[in-house]
Amino acid sequence: MKIQRLELTQFRNYAEMAVDLQPGVNIFVGPNGQGKTNLLEAVTLLSGAGSHRDAKDAEMVKWQAAFYRIVAQGRPAAGNGAATSPDLPATTVELAFGQQRKWARVNGRKLKRMNELAQTVNTVVFSPEDLSLVKGSPGQRRRFLDRELSQASPAYHQVLVHYQRMLSQRNALLKQIRNQLAKVHDIELWDEQMARCGATLLARRLDGVARLAPKARQIYRSLSAGKEELEITYGSSLPLPADRAAWPTAILRHWAMSREEEILRQTTLTGPHRDDLNLYLNGRDARSYASQGQQRSIALALKLSEVQLIASIRQEPPIVLLDDVMSELDPLRREQLLTELNQQPIQVIITTTHLQALPEALIRQSAIFRVYEGKIQRDPEGG
Amino acid sequence: MYYYAEPVGRLIEALNKLPGVGPKTAQRLAFHLLRVPRSEAVTLAKAIVDARDQTSDCSICGNMTDRDPCRICADEARDQAVICVVEDARDVVAIEKTREYHGLYHVLRGVLSPMEGIGPEQLRIRELVARLEGSPVQEVILATNPTVEGEATANYLARQIKAQGIKVTRIAHGLPIGGDLEYADQVTLWRAMEGRREL
Numbered sequence: 115m116k117i118q119r120l121e122l123t124q125f126r127n128y129a130e131m132a133v134d135l136q137p138g139v140n141i142f143v144g145p146n147g148q149g150k151t152n153l154l155e156a157v158t159l160l161s162g163a164g165s166h167r168d169a170k171d172a173e174m175v176k177w178q179a180a181f182y183r184i185v186a187q188g189r190p191a192a193g194n195g196a197a198t199s200p201d202l203p204a205t206t207v208e209l210a211f212g213q214q215r216k217w218a219r220v221n222g223r224k225l226k227r228m229n230e231l232a233q234t235v236n237t238v239v240f241s242p243e244d245l246s247l248v249k250g251s252p253g254q255r256r257r258f259l260d261r262e263l264s265q266a267s268p269a270y271h272q273v274l275v276h277y278q279r280m281l282s283q284r285n286a287l288l289k290q291i292r293n294q295l296a297k298v299h300d301i302e303l304w305d306e307q308m309a310r311c312g313a314t315l316l317a318r319r320l321d322g323v324a325r326l327a328p329k330a331r332q333i334y335r336s337l338s339a340g341k342e343e344l345e346i347t348y349g350s351s352l353p354l355p356a357d358r359a360a361w362p363t364a365i366l367r368h369w370a371m372s373r374e375e376e377i378l379r380q381t382t383l384t385g386p387h388r389d390d391l392n393l394y395l396n397g398r399d400a401r402s403y404a405s406q407g408q409q410r411s412i413a414l415a416l417k418l419s420e421v422q423l424i425a426s427i428r429q430e431p432p433i434v435l436l437d438d439v440m441s442e443l444d445p446l447r448r449e450q451l452l453t454e455l456n457q458q459p460i461q462v463i464i465t466t467t468h469l470q471a472l473p474e475a476l477i478r479q480s481a482i483f484r485v486y487e488g489k490i491q492r493d494p495e496g497g
Numbered sequence: 498m499y500y501y502a503e504p505v506g507r508l509i510e511a512l513n514k515l516p517g518v519g520p521k522t523a524q525r526l527a528f529h530l531l532r533v534p535r536s537e538a539v540t541l542a543k544a545i546v547d548a549r550d551q552t553s554d555c556s557i558c559g560n561m562t563d564r565d566p567c568r569i570c571a572d573e574a575r576d577q578a579v580i581c582v583v584e585d586a587r588d589v590v591a592i593e594k595t596r597e598y599h600g601l602y603h604v605l606r607g608v609l610s611p612m613e614g615i616g617p618e619q620l621r622i623r624e625l626v627a628r629l630e631g632s633p634v635q636e637v638i639l640a641t642n643p644t645v646e647g648e649a650t651a652n653y654l655a656r657q658i659k660a661q662g663i664k665v666t667r668i669a670h671g672l673p674i675g676g677d678l679e680y681a682d683q684v685t686l687w688r689a690m691e692g693r694r695e696l
């Protein structure tokens with residue numbers, strides 16, 4: 115869905131705010147600390163995957179207030195790649211949090227789980243931190259993959275949450291075993307279901323990477339003018355046999371072998387929670403060898419391939435949120451990014467401290483909004 | 498700061514402690530109770546106290562009851578060869594509503610959860626094992642919720658009970674993973690019961 119109108123109530127530094135967006139590019143300009151990223155954060159929450167900066171719900175409630183509420187009105191896309199259809203009825207998505215409870219409604223219907231929101235709203239955020247995706251921790255790359263797959267399929271998110279729950283229980287038990295508060299073989303009570311769940315997670319991640327890799331390679335090729343090849347593979351911390359049906363058993367066997375060390379270290383040492391995304395440029399490990407510029411291009415290619423992947427799975431491109439990232443890119447990559455985003459009717463929200471950081475042509479075709487102290491005003495200057 | 502007359506404040510505070518009741522709802526309920534006829538308020542207060550005072554846990558199955566042993570344990574017409582193990586007393590109600598199960602129950606009062614420090618000793622497992630010893634029970638149905646913890650608990654019980662030479666079955670997951678038995682509709686619940694498997 116593309117957002118036509120966004121309303122925030124007591125969200126971060128916004129007391130009460132409503133803004134009408136255009137289907138194309140929307141630019142939010144303002145000095146530091148005025149609420150630009152807060153606005154993007156609200157939009158990411160509407161896709162059900164939680165805050166892109168990992169904030170807790172209570173932190174996002176305006177100070178001194180008891181709840182926050184985010185309402186978006188928009189229109190679903192008419193079909194693959196098509197512009198939003200004015201004939202389809204408007205959709206209203208509502209998300210609220212207060213008194214330790216969170217609830218979401220789509221057209222008035224209450225959702226059972228937050229991640230069902232991804233069936234209506236999808237977002238891809240690109241912020242300066244993402245530029246360190248290549249050199250960053252494996253956790254950062256896993257998070258990239260998890261967020262993307264969660265939006266592509268709400269079921270993935272459910273499996274992931276389930277796995278993380280098992281992991282917490284298993285690690286708590288390892289600690290108890292180490293302190294002789296539980297028996298060693300009690301670990302088996304958790305392992306079998308966790309191995310099954312982990313195998314499902316792994317299968318989905320491998321399939322996701324297989325779909326993502328060629329898209330990212332294509333995009334990277336055009337970024338590097340065909341000089342370099344980007345290869346992405348899934349790096350499992352466990353040895354996996356070719357036959358997927360054998361994965362749960364293989365995982366169980368591996369865990370059984372490392373049990374002593376796991377008890378000693380009081381944590382689960384292998385599994386999907388320890389995996390990584392392998393990145394190669396012309397066959398060399400990009401995590402160790404890629405230059406600053408190459409790292410940025412890879413990050414960009416990953417993000418843009420994510421946009422393409424979600425668009426092809428959900429039959430509609432996600433809303434793309436570019437948080438202060440334009441000024442971080444050199445003119446060439448900036449052009450590439452905009453060209454790529456112009457290929458489909460994508461709704462884009464860009465934040466920046468200075469309009470000068472953006473290309474003239476972009477400014478002319480965009481709606482421009484000024485952000486100041488949690489208030490937003492449309493600037494007649496824009497297109 | 499002055500908000501409410503002191504007794505009203507106490508009522509709101511007490512209501513606020515109930516699960517699922519936030520400060521706003523607590524306030525609404527309190528003001529409602531202050532407006533209804535006195536007799537209605539007394540009936541409610543008495544119902545709460547009576548329910549507390551006149552129920553206890555069945556010494557055999559652990560279910561909530563107004564007499565010991567409970568009506569189910571005392572009913573000789575029920576199938577004495579089957580015991581269905583559930584997490585708590587609400588699950589007994591959910592299964593009884595289906596009218597399709599005629600065996601006995603055992604209420605664990607919780608599930609294994611290392612994170613919360615709940616191990617086998619904190620649950621009514623020892624009571625179950627003792628109850629099965631030398632009993633005519635031929636099948637134990639494990640109907641803990643299909644959550645991570647419910648699964649682990651079922652695995653633990655299966656190990657214990659099979660060692661006693663008794664057949665163990667687990668209700669099938671016609672239920673959504675991560676779901677709560679309490680919220681399942683009765684048909685789903687029944688189908689899950691039908692499709693139970695041996696562990």
Ligand SMILES: Nc1ncnc2c1ncn2[C@@H]1O[C@H](COP(=O)(O)OP(=O)(O)OP(=O)(O)O)[C@@H](O)[C@H]1O
Binds near residue numbers: 126146152153175
């Ligand atoms: N829960 C909250 N209640 C009220 N204000 C908050 C809350 N959380 C954050 N803020 C304030 O919101 C302000 C704006 O934050 P935001 O991250 O949106 O700034 P920004 O416009 O993106 O700035 P920058 O250009 O530096 O990235 C901060 O000054 C912060 O103090």
Ligand SMILES: [Mg+2]
Binds near residue numbers: 150151152437438
């Ligand atoms: Mg910011």
Ligand SMILES: [Zn+2]
Binds near residue numbers: 556559
């Ligand atoms: Zn009883």
